[in-house]
Amino acid sequence: MLDLLQKVCDAYGPSGYEARVRDVIRAEVEGVVDEVRTDRLGNLLAIRRPRGSGGAASQKVLWAAHMDEIAVMVASIDDYGFARVAPVGFVNPNTLPGARVVFENGVEGTFGVEGAALPREALTLPSMFLDVGATSRADCPLKVGDLGVFRHSVVRAHGETRVLGHNFDDRAGVAVLIQALRELGDSPHTVLAAFTVQEEFSLLGAAAAAFGLEPDFAIAIDVTPAGDTPKIKPRDACLGAGPAITLKDVAVIGHPQVKQALIAAAERAGVAFQLQVSFIGTTDAMAIQTSRTGVPVGTLSLPARHIHTPTQMVDLNDLRGAVEVLKALVSS
Numbered sequence: 430m431l432d433l434l435q436k437v438c439d440a441y442g443p444s445g446y447e448a449r450v451r452d453v454i455r456a457e458v459e460g461v462v463d464e465v466r467t468d469r470l471g472n473l474l475a476i477r478r479p480r481g482s483g484g485a486a487s488q489k490v491l492w493a494a495h496m497d498e499i500a501v502m503v504a505s506i507d508d509y510g511f512a513r514v515a516p517v518g519f520v521n522p523n524t525l526p527g528a529r530v531v532f533e534n535g536v537e538g539t540f541g542v543e544g545a546a547l548p549r550e551a552l553t554l555p556s557m558f559l560d561v562g563a564t565s566r567a568d569c570p571l572k573v574g575d576l577g578v579f580r581h582s583v584v585r586a587h588g589e590t591r592v593l594g595h596n597f598d599d600r601a602g603v604a605v606l607i608q609a610l611r612e613l614g615d616s617p618h619t620v621l622a623a624f625t626v627q628e629e630f631s632l633l634g635a636a637a638a639a640f641g642l643e644p645d646f647a648i649a650i651d652v653t654p655a656g657d658t659p660k661i662k663p664r665d666a667c668l669g670a671g672p673a674i675t676l677k678d679v680a681v682i683g684h685p686q687v688k689q690a691l692i693a694a695a696e697r698a699g700v701a702f703q704l705q706v707s708f709i710g711t712t713d714a715m716a717i718q719t720s721r722t723g724v725p726v727g728t729l730s731l732p733a734r735h736i737h738t739p740t741q742m743v744d745l746n747d748l749r750g751a752v753e754v755l756k757a758l759v760s761s
Contacts, residue, residue, distance in 0.1 A: 481615030510563025518629030
């Protein structure tokens with residue numbers, strides 16, 4: 430799983446520019462599923478038709494994980510070659526000083542703060558500049574509209590299962606979805622795997638995918654802020670305690686039957702899981718549930734520390750557990 434995670438995390442893919450991520454995923458799932466195609470918005474759709482009978486009525490089950498990552502877009506370049514940026518997705522300015530930023534053309538830089546030292550008050554993007562080492566506007570290798578993403582290596586932290594990386598939101602979900610497709614055995618159901626675009630910016634990728642695929646029910650696979658760091662209450666969705674079944678976030682109340690199906694799947698698979706009520710954020714489930722006349726949705730969440738920062742942490746056991754839950758969900 431770590432090698433797969435590294436591969437999908439390394440691909441450049443800010444919101445609206447997910448082509449390189451799509452190419453990596455396509456190479457991983459072709460031959461595993463029955464059909465792979467890209468829709469007009471850029472979602473990668475991998476379809477796995479029923480195999481075996483299992484004695485169950487066939488359903489169309491949508492699994493969705495988003496390909497895009499948070500980024501910054503160059504808004505202007507001053508006379509000295511420093512760039513000012515706008516966020517693409519939620520970017521916390523307080524996490525940016527010293528962060529490594531990489532652009533599609535290979536240019537790298539980092540953030541500085543106006544003045545000689547970091548201020549005591551909270552930072553804002555207008556008070557910051559992106560430094561790529563340029564000496565003037567003409568010398569700057571960037572142009573307005575260029576998108577930069579945060580980068581460093583995906584590495585093990587403490588122990589065998591804790592991992593640090595730059596864009597586990599939601600490349601961890603992408604890796605889980607690829608691995609589940611690889612390992613899926615006989616199922617009476619059609620699995621519609623949607624690797625979606627622009628979740629961090631608008632959720633419109635998932636809306637388009639769900640409209641075209643017309644699933645009977647759907648599961649969004651995404652990260653969720655871990656509740657096991659200092660002064661966080663309630664302490665839910667702890668790293669290493671298994672994937673979380675999110676009952677509610679700020680925009681979605683999970684469908685009761687989908688919730689029960691996820692719980693039953695986890696129990697059948699013998700996977701430790703957590704039940705979570707999230708007080709912040711939402712996922713592709715928000716856009717999927719209002720597609721056409723409505724889609725029952727649930728969210729399978731991967732606890733992650735420090736999401737929406739340049740360095741995040743997940744536990745590989747939670748990812749492995751999510752793979753097992755997805756397989757069990759459609760196995761009968």
